Amino acid sequence: MATVILETRGLTKTYAGVQANTDIDFDLPEGQIRALIGPNGAGKTTFVGMLCGRIPVTRGKVIFDGRDISGLPAHKRITLGIAYTFQITSVFAGLSVHENIALAARRAGGNAARVTETLERVGLADRADQTAGDLSYGHQRILEIGMGLAQSPRLFILDEPTQGLAESEVAAFKTLITGLKNTTILLIEHNMSVVMETADYITVLDQGMTLAEGTPDAIRANRAVRAAYLGTADA
Amino acid sequence: MDFGPHLMLAMLEGAVTAAILALTAMGLSVVFGVMRVVNVAHGEFYMLGAVIAWFVASTLGTHPAVGFVAALVIAPLLVGALAALIDITVLQRIGYDPERTIVATIGLLYILQQGTLMTFGPDARPVAPPFNTRLALPFVEWGENGLALYWPWGLSITSYKLFVTAAAAVILIALWLFMTRTRAGLIMRATQQDSAMARAFGIPVAKVYALVFGLGAALAAMGAVLVVPIQQAHYLMGGDPLLLSFIVVIIGGLGSLPGTVIAALLIGMSDGVISVFFSPTLAKILATLAVAMVLVFRPQGLLGKKPQ
Amino acid sequence: MNRPLALHLVVIAALAAAFFVLPDYHSGNLARIMVLAVYAMGYNLAFGYTGLLSLGHALFFAAGMYGLALSMQHLSLTAIPALMVALIASALVAGITGALALRTRGVAFMIVTLMFAQAGYLTALYFVQYTRGDEGFVLPQAVRQIAGVDLSSAMGRYFAALILFSVTLLIIGALVRAPFGRTLIAIRENEARATMLGYDVQRRKWLALVASGTISGMAGAAYALLFGYAGASFAAVPYSIFPLLYVLLGGAGTTLGPLVGAVFMFYLIDLSSGVTDAYMLVAGVVLVLLTLFLPQGLLGTLRKRWVPWLP
Numbered sequence: 001m002a003t004v005i006l007e008t009r010g011l012t013k014t015y016a017g018v019q020a021n022t023d024i025d026f027d028l029p030e031g032q033i034r035a036l037i038g039p040n041g042a043g044k045t046t047f048v049g050m051l052c053g054r055i056p057v058t059r060g061k062v063i064f065d066g067r068d069i070s071g072l073p074a075h076k077r078i079t080l081g082i083a084y085t086f087q088i089t090s091v092f093a094g095l096s097v098h099e100n101i102a103l104a105a106r107r108a109g110g111n112a113a114r115v116t117e118t119l120e121r122v123g124l125a126d127r128a129d130q131t132a133g134d135l136s137y138g139h140q141r142i143l144e145i146g147m148g149l150a151q152s153p154r155l156f157i158l159d160e161p162t163q164g165l166a167e168s169e170v171a172a173f174k175t176l177i178t179g180l181k182n183t184t185i186l187l188i189e190h191n192m193s194v195v196m197e198t199a200d201y202i203t204v205l206d207q208g209m210t211l212a213e214g215t216p217d218a219i220r221a222n223r224a225v226r227a228a229y230l231g232t233a234d235a
Numbered sequence: 236m237d238f239g240p241h242l243m244l245a246m247l248e249g250a251v252t253a254a255i256l257a258l259t260a261m262g263l264s265v266v267f268g269v270m271r272v273v274n275v276a277h278g279e280f281y282m283l284g285a286v287i288a289w290f291v292a293s294t295l296g297t298h299p300a301v302g303f304v305a306a307l308v309i310a311p312l313l314v315g316a317l318a319a320l321i322d323i324t325v326l327q328r329i330g331y332d333p334e335r336t337i338v339a340t341i342g343l344l345y346i347l348q349q350g351t352l353m354t355f356g357p358d359a360r361p362v363a364p365p366f367n368t369r370l371a372l373p374f375v376e377w378g379e380n381g382l383a384l385y386w387p388w389g390l391s392i393t394s395y396k397l398f399v400t401a402a403a404a405v406i407l408i409a410l411w412l413f414m415t416r417t418r419a420g421l422i423m424r425a426t427q428q429d430s431a432m433a434r435a436f437g438i439p440v441a442k443v444y445a446l447v448f449g450l451g452a453a454l455a456a457m458g459a460v461l462v463v464p465i466q467q468a469h470y471l472m473g474g475d476p477l478l479l480s481f482i483v484v485i486i487g488g489l490g491s492l493p494g495t496v497i498a499a500l501l502i503g504m505s506d507g508v509i510s511v512f513f514s515p516t517l518a519k520i521l522a523t524l525a526v527a528m529v530l531v532f533r534p535q536g537l538l539g540k541k542p543q
Numbered sequence: 544m545n546r547p548l549a550l551h552l553v554v555i556a557a558l559a560a561a562f563f564v565l566p567d568y569h570s571g572n573l574a575r576i577m578v579l580a581v582y583a584m585g586y587n588l589a590f591g592y593t594g595l596l597s598l599g600h601a602l603f604f605a606a607g608m609y610g611l612a613l614s615m616q617h618l619s620l621t622a623i624p625a626l627m628v629a630l631i632a633s634a635l636v637a638g639i640t641g642a643l644a645l646r647t648r649g650v651a652f653m654i655v656t657l658m659f660a661q662a663g664y665l666t667a668l669y670f671v672q673y674t675r676g677d678e679g680f681v682l683p684q685a686v687r688q689i690a691g692v693d694l695s696s697a698m699g700r701y702f703a704a705l706i707l708f709s710v711t712l713l714i715i716g717a718l719v720r721a722p723f724g725r726t727l728i729a730i731r732e733n734e735a736r737a738t739m740l741g742y743d744v745q746r747r748k749w750l751a752l753v754a755s756g757t758i759s760g761m762a763g764a765a766y767a768l769l770f771g772y773a774g775a776s777f778a779a780v781p782y783s784i785f786p787l788l789y790v791l792l793g794g795a796g797t798t799l800g801p802l803v804g805a806v807f808m809f810y811l812i813d814l815s816s817g818v819t820d821a822y823m824l825v826a827g828v829v830l831v832l833l834t835l836f837l838p839q840g841l842l843g844t845l846r847k848r849w850v851p852w853l854p
Contacts, residue, residue: 103737531646
């Protein structure tokens with residue numbers, strides 16, 4: 001088994017007495033594409049928010065690359081090699097597409113070549129000079145993924161990246177993700193075709209707790225998961 | 236005067252300050268609470284209230300009480316209507332964006348203040364109080380026969396100042412009843428909770444905002460009408476009430492109505508007491524810095540609960 | 544040479560030529576406007592580029608002004624060391640203010656900075672035996688010189704103001720094109736996103752505010768040195784509003800907006816003060832009209848509509 005790049009122990013978040021996440025123990029081996037699924041309100045965004053430091057933990061530990069990062073502010077975690085895309089698209093709306101990518105690349109030590117390469121890779125090269133806020137919704141989502149790629153992260157966390165994308169864009173996304181080398185991916189996703197086709201392994205959250213973990217096939221066959229989640233869609 | 240009577244006098248004066256401040260700050264607080272905007276021109280609505288009171292009283296020119304009562308009705312109505320108009324023509328058009336609202340109301344501050352300078356002039360003008368009997372007050376001392384009452388020289392208050400405190404209390408109670416017991420108050424509070432939801436339920440949010448902005452300004456004007464027989468009307472008189480109202484609203488927790496009243500009492504009383512014993516400038520410096528620190532380290536206010 | 548730099552050099556050359564072309568009255572005004580524009584450029588760095596809407600920059604302007612004037616008046620320093628004192632004083636005040644005020648954001652930041660500046664103004668009034676309060680004090684003509692150049696003469700004053708203006712313009716022009724400046728703009732555009740790209744947003748905002756406050760302080764010091772007067776009214780609320788007004792009018796986040804805004808406002812107020820004492824009325828009307836109809840300011844609108852490369 002590959003080395004574990006990210007693990008959590010007893011990770012818990014309480015909002016005004018309500019437990020959003022309860023004692024989550026999570027291990028993510030290096031190089032894996034992991035999908036995080038679960039019904040709405042299962043605590044997925046809270047969980048990844050605690051991983052990258054956007055949400056302060058109530059209790060528990062986050063260990064990245066063998067180092068306890070629970071006490072680090074978000075920006076320091078990012079510089080260790082984590083990238084994060086927001087659930088609601090978040091780009092620098094007033095700046096050009098090129099500038100958006102450059103801001104991401106520069107902080108991660110990337111040069112102009114990496115910016116050009118990233119623009120090509122996500123197919124935004126011909127729109128590099130457009131103002132990001134003028135792009136279509138789908139292109140803004142792609143731009144945000146591009147910003148993540150430009151950081152050359154070791155761990156890339158994506159919060160519902162395909163939401164609102166057209167069929168063809170979803171297909172392009174799948175190719176992009178599966179073609180990444182040297183990057184571990186943690187993907188929150190509702191689109192089951194994306195999950196089943198890209199993920200090596202799946203973690204199911206329900207009511208703030210880990211309900212099940214396993215390969216796509218195992219999860220598909222899991223009764224508890226069906227009951228809690230797939231049940232509504234598959235039955 | 237001894238320390239005891241001196242302190243009591245300071246507290247009585249402080250109660251008057253606190254009463255006016257509670258009204259003025261309540262206006263700012265209601266506006267912030269419902270509309271989530273900060274009105275920097277609030278002090279100028281106060282000033283306009285005082286200036287209109289002078290116009291009304293000097294135009295009627297009969298018994299001071301007639302002019303005063305007329306002013307107490309007319310000034311808040313006029314100022315409230317002006318504020319509602321400003322809300323519709325300016326604030327509504329910039330979508331109540333918090334920062335742009337502040338910039339726009341800074342502009343309004345200067346328009347109202349300088350407009351008053353051009354029409355009303357640079358002089359301070361008095362309004363006669365409707366009644367003004369001086370009431371000497373007793374104090375206790377430990378004499379030969381145990382506790383005894385005596386009347387220290389200089390320890391007195393006017394009947395008008397007592398009236399001001401009572402009137403402010405009545406207005407605040409009326410406001411509280413309005414907000415909690417009437418349909419209009421209920422609509423305002425629903426809008427405060429969630430303006431999008433309120434709109435979905437068919438509440439005319441734009442009208443509610445204009446009304447709330449008018450109400451906030453009218454409260455400041457009422458405070459000013461009450462204060463003008465003590466203080467005189469002047470075009471620059473809006474600065475201090477604005478600053479003090481800010482302080483009160485911040486300490487009381489932004490938008491919290493009970494917090495505003497308690498903080499107004501606290502600040503008003505201590506303002507009177509502090510200025511008796513310290514240099515007023517030093518007291519203001521310390522108070523201003525202290526309030527800035529509250530905003531920095533406890534933004535929910537001293538009395539507010541920490542949001543979680 | 545790139546276009547923005549060329550434009551800046553043209554503006555500087557035009558200002559230098561203006562001294563020999565304009566009548567005395569207007570070149571005198573222009574010297575004052577250039578110093579006020581430096582103040583507004585400092586303000587623009589915080590507000591226009593980093594998105595920090597401060598209502599308390601008079602605190603920094605006054606820190607520089609008093610840093611220079613008090614040290615010349617009471618410690619008998621000459622101009623250069625006194626400018627150093629002004630630089631340190633305004634950087635220090637901005638550093639402390641920033642460390643505290645930047646814990647807040649948005650409306651709270653506006654109010655906190657307003658209150659710090661008010662405390663500064665009251666402090667100037669409180670130490671009336673040194674500052675002479677609102678009345679202020681005059682710096683004697685004899686001490687207002689650098690390396691033998693008389694800064695109270697029309698020419699000395701004008702070119703000293705121009706040098707300060709040019710240096711500031713070129714520094715800011717370079718800064719906002721450098722990675723640090725681009726990051727500030729990114730913070731203005733989307734703070735959460737900048738954080739999640741690994742930028743230490745808090746530290747950069749603080750650095751921007753210190754730079755902004757220091758430039759504003761240098762403008763304050765230059766004002767005292769060139770016009771020979773320091774008074775508490777420069778620390779009062781209107782002097783926090785003026786740079787906001789200039790920047791909003793000229794165009795927030797444009798390098799030349801502060802100058803354009805300062806020129807327009809100065810002459811607008813100058814003209815109206817011939818008609819009425821209530822000259823701040825003009826400032827109020829302009830503020831309201833700008834927020835309603837021209838939120839991007841003159842140059843901001845120009846850049847958006849016609850000249851996209853405008854720095």
